[in-house]
Amino acid sequence: MIEFCGLQLQHPIVNGSGTFDAIAARRAFGDALLADFPFSAFVSKTITLQPRAGNPPPRLWEAQAGMINSIGLPNRGLEGYLEYDLPQLAQLPVPLITNVMGSSEDEVARLVEAIDERDEVAAIELNVSCPNVRTGLDIGADPRSLAALVRAVRPLARKPLIVKLTPNTADVAAVAAAAEGEGADAVSLINTLRATALAPSAKRPWLGGGTGGLSGAAIRNVALSQVAAVAGRISLPIIGMGGIASGTHAVDLISVGAALVAVGTENFRDPCAGSRIASELKSLQIRH
């Protein structure tokens, strides 16, 4: 057992938000999914206050070593999440972390307050890769915007608050320090790197959303660098992620300062990746 923000977890491997649909997996695999759940905690995909349809297709581009997605955070909105998704996610055999995002302090406050009331949820992850409605810059790109947001919402949550940082910033450690300074309990990183794919013949953006986010093997070394920079600056526990596909990759992120490791893009190739990586990690830790 390991302890993370007061949660007791069987092993250090969790999922990256939006990369494993536990409700669809339960439909596909039935109760076998619950008997051998791949992660020690489950992170929901991002929910927003209002329902979102997501971006127009195409939404995915296969890059040479990873993929670019412009899914656009489709979700049922807060009310739909509480009514349809939460009762199903509450049946999972592991603690539930609900990931939320809003484009203003007021929106985030309403999400945090509503989720904090629910006993089914163990912790809240705040996705700050969202443009600030006033400045147009991503909230998580700027230490001052992020500090203001965390200062406003921190008092509203009794549950642990994890801030999911964006890598699309000049100084990720400064942003992490702002989150720590305002009372976050943990940080998670990295989210996807902003990226563009061009349609092969027409030389215009391929993805319906225009730009997208690069994930997978291509960003693994960026994740190592950013997790190390954040670990060198703050003392909060870190959930590290970015291109993790094996126990060796997980060991690397832990060795630069991650307390937990999240698996994202690899889940699309292998839905059992979480269990495989957890057992590879265990063997490597025993050997060393």
Ligand SMILES: Cc1cc2nc3c(=O)[nH]c(=O)nc-3n(C[C@H](O)[C@H](O)[C@H](O)COP(=O)(O)O)c2cc1C
């Ligand atoms: C298809 C897809 C959907 C994602 N959806 C979300 C999301 O809803 N919220 C979020 O915070 N991150 C989301 N992410 C980012 C991942 O959680 C993770 O931070 C990122 O992909 C890096 O890890 P990886 O290289 O292992 O995929 C998404 C990533 C992908 C590939």
